[in-house]
Amino acid sequence: MSTQNITSTNTHKLSGKVAIVTGASKGIGASIAKHLAAAGAAVVVNYSSSKEGADKVVADIAAASGKAIAVQANVANKPEIERLFAESKEAFGQLDILVNNAGNL
Numbered sequence: 001m002s003t004q005n006i007t008s009t010n011t012h013k014l015s016g017k018v019a020i021v022t023g024a025s026k027g028i029g030a031s032i033a034k035h036l037a038a039a040g041a042a043v044v045v046n047y048s049s050s051k052e053g054a055d056k057v058v059a060d061i062a063a064a065s066g067k068a069i070a071v072q073a074n075v076a077n078k079p080e081i082e083r084l085f086a087e088s089k090e091a092f093g094q095l096d097i098l099v100n101n102a103g104n105l
Contacts, residue, residue: 015040018092020084022046022075023102025053032099033057037066041097044088045070048102067092075102 019036023029025047034057037043043061045068047054054070061068069091073084088095 012040014097017041017096018044018088018094019097019099020044020046020088020095021099021101023048024057024099025050025070029099029101030057032101033068034060034064036097036099037061037068038064042067042092044068044084044091046075046084046102047072048074075100 014036017040019033019041021029021033021036021043024033024043024045030045030053033043033045043066045054045057045061047070051070051072054072058068058070069087071084071087073080075081075084085095
């Protein structure tokens with residue numbers, strides 16, 4: 001199935017939902033974030049160190065008429081996790097989906 005087919009068949013299934021995707025500045029996390037946005041979810045693109053990568057994912061989502069923000073947080077650090085959730089709720093008012101994709105190296 002092509003990306004176009006994925007987008008057209010899933011459009012707005014997640015409308016009104018908010019997702020956090022950890023480790024979303026590149027690779028699988030970036031792809032998950034873009035697919036959730038294509039399905040209508042507002043997406044919080046979490047990154048630990050790659051602000052440039054996260055900003056590109058957010059720009060790609062916005063270019064496809066989606067909603068996204070980038071939030072830096074090391075998910076191995078409890079205060080940063082709490083800030084990630086607080087910033088997500090401040091931006092979008094709720095949280096419905098969590099994709100824990102971040103890896104610890």
